[in-house]
Amino acid sequence: AQTVTQSQPEMSVQEAETVTLSCTYDTSESDYYLFWYKQPPSRQMILVIRQEAYKQQNATENRFSVNFQKAAKSFSLKISDSQLGDAAMYFCAYTEGGTGTASKLTFGTGTRLQVTL
Amino acid sequence: NAGVTQTPKFRILKIGQSMTLQCTQDMNHNYMYWYRQDPGMGLKLIYYSVGAGITDKGEVPNGYNVSRSTTEDFPLRLELAAPSQTSVYFCASSRRQGANYGYTFGSGTRLTVV
Numbered sequence: 001a002q003t004v005t006q007s008q009p010e011m012s013v014q015e016a017e018t019v020t021l022s023c024t025y026d027t028s029e030s031d032y033y034l035f036w037y038k039q040p041p042s043r044q045m046i047l048v049i050r051q052e053a054y055k056q057q058n059a060t061e062n063r064f065s066v067n068f069q070k071a072a073k074s075f076s077l078k079i080s081d082s083q084l085g086d087a088a089m090y091f092c093a094y095t096e097g098g099t100g101t102a103s104k105l106t107f108g109t110g111t112r113l114q115v116t117l
Numbered sequence: 118n119a120g121v122t123q124t125p126k127f128r129i130l131k132i133g134q135s136m137t138l139q140c141t142q143d144m145n146h147n148y149m150y151w152y153r154q155d156p157g158m159g160l161k162l163i164y165y166s167v168g169a170g171i172t173d174k175g176e177v178p179n180g181y182n183v184s185r186s187t188t189e190d191f192p193l194r195l196e197l198a199a200p201s202q203t204s205v206y207f208c209a210s211s212r213r214q215g216a217n218y219g220y221t222f223g224s225g226t227r228l229t230v231v
Contacts, residue, residue, distance in 0.1 A: 004159075043205065045222040091159055102167050103148055103211055104175065105220065107159035 002027045004094050006108035013082045014116050020067075021077045021111045023092030030054075031097035034068070034075045035105070039089040048090070051075065053097070079113075087115040119143050123208050123223035130198040130230045138193040138226050140208035146221070148211045149191040151175075151183065153204040154225075160207060166191055198230045 003026045013019035025034065036048040051059045051068050058066050063083075067076045079086055092108040095101075124139045142149065147168050152160035162175030166185040180202060182194040191210075195202060206226045212218040 006159075009157075043225045045207065045209075045220075047219060050219075097217075102165055102173070103213075103220075104150065104162055104165055105152075105160070105209075107152075107161070109159045110157070 002029075002032075002094055002096075002106050004092050004106050004108040006092055006111050008111045009109075010112045010114070012114040012116060013079070013086075015082055015084060017082055018078060018080045019082055019113065021079075021090055021092075021113070023075045023077070023108055025073050025075060025092070025094050027073070027094065027096075029096050033095050033097055034066075035093040035095075036064070036066070036077045037091045037093060037107075038086075039091065039110075041088075045091075049077065082115050084115050084117075087113055089113075121208055121210055121221050121223040123206075123226050125226060126224065127227050128229070130195075130228065132198060132200065132230060134198050135194070135196050136198070136228075138195070138206055138208075138228075140191045140193065140223060141189050142191075142208075142210040142221065143189065144210065144212075144221065145188060146210035147188070147213050149185065150209045150211075150220075151181075151191070151193045152207045152209065153177065154207060155204050163193065163206075195228075200230050202228065203230045204228060 005024045032053045034051045038046045063080045089110045093105045121142045150165045151163040154160045164183040166172045208223040211220045
């Protein structure tokens, strides 16, 4: 079974600084996708960024970027120019690709990010 | 667009009571999922469905049942509620190959069993 591990229960960053959240995963599949989701206090799950395993280029969305190391099975999230609104719980998630799968998501345990002035 | 609608948002149950958490989506998504999120933890898959009339167990199905009689609705039934079922429950949906097209989550139901 696939597993997703987030080893940092909590992280803190000052406003305007950069922070990196870590995620490792375990799979024997070659076709898969990785995600970072943000969960603010409202509980809403918000997609931050998505990476396809067969793409070597790291995904980027504005201030958010990933460092995808396929051989090491590592998928970290970098948040640049941190803002107060970035404070939230961040979840790393995995799903298999291809037809015939149910696209089930497997989540890590999350990292709570605090942003300070 | 309503997206994925979950009701109720909050509920307190007594041990041994039963209830149904409702989930409806209006995007004609084939795939639907139920997850639970325990305090300080990630989401764990309870049940999922790849289409009307088809359901399957996820990682933590014990104590729950589901049905999928229509594409839109995917209710989750709790029989004989136990304190271990205190959690936040999320319903989600996606098109086929959700990784390509994205997932839509409901806003969650916070359930407390006392």
